[in-house]
Amino acid sequence: MFDRGEALALLQLGDSAFPAGGFAFSWGIEGLAADGLLAGHDDLDDVIADHLAQRWATMDRVLLRRVWRAGDIAAISSVDRLTDATTPSEEMREGSRRAGRALLGVWVKLGGALSVSYRARVSADPRLGHLPVVQAITGRDAGLGLAAAELVSGWTLVTGLVSAAVRLGLIGHIDSQRSLARARALLADLLAETPDDDTMPSSFTPFIDIAVSRGPLRHVRMFTT
Numbered sequence: 001m002f003d004r005g006e007a008l009a010l011l012q013l014g015d016s017a018f019p020a021g022g023f024a025f026s027w028g029i030e031g032l033a034a035d036g037l038l039a040g041h042d043d044l045d046d047v048i049a050d051h052l053a054q055r056w057a058t059m060d061r062v063l064l065r066r067v068w069r070a071g072d073i074a075a076i077s078s079v080d081r082l083t084d085a086t087t088p089s090e091e092m093r094e095g096s097r098r099a100g101r102a103l104l105g106v107w108v109k110l111g112g113a114l115s116v117s118y119r120a121r122v123s124a125d126p127r128l129g130h131l132p133v134v135q136a137i138t139g140r141d142a143g144l145g146l147a148a149a150e151l152v153s154g155w156t157l158v159t160g161l162v163s164a165a166v167r168l169g170l171i172g173h174i175d176s177q178r179s180l181a182r183a184r185a186l187l188a189d190l191l192a193e194t195p196d197d198d199t200m201p202s203s204f205t206p207f208i209d210i211a212v213s214r215g216p217l218r219h220v221r222m223f224t225t
Helices: 004-013 029-034 041-069 073-085 090-109 113-124 131-141 146-167 173-191 206-213
Strands: none
Touching: 004 146, 029 041, 029 146, 029 206, 041 073, 041 131, 041 146, 041 173, 041 206, 073 090, 073 113, 073 131, 090 113, 090 131, 090 206, 113 131, 131 146, 146 173
């Protein structure tokens, strides 16, 4: 049955105006454009597809689901450390932690019980606070079901990538809507398949990882990743 309350929560949490700091991250869009590998909406759609199919579906979603099943803070921390260990790029690790900690901070201010409890653990360990882990924690605090939390996780990635492309002047607002529609269809297809509980997180996005890793070498940049 259609759950109006959950649908409204999805609209709130998936809104680009939600103050989680996502505007600071391009997740490789800026670097790919600087290297001449992203020049328009077709290239952007390919990058979004790689992010969703080769990283989000096989890594972030898998980790989010593990946290969702975790019974206590210690178990959540274990998944968080696994996230750190399975993210080979230092810049992607740092970006994931910064984005996750920003989102966690919002939910601490909103009084999310699990977020408040986990914030103490994150403050004591610099390896913790990765984005997919925090998305599961805050999804539980928001009263979402697992399916809704996965949807928000995937969709905020999509909107972040498209927003970065618009802000960099790579596409206009009409093309951004076309890219969102294509990504929406792909995300729906990915969500229709449920990963096994014992699936290990993995990703293969070498061009994106290289573009993000080259970020500190660039004299001028707009985004953290």
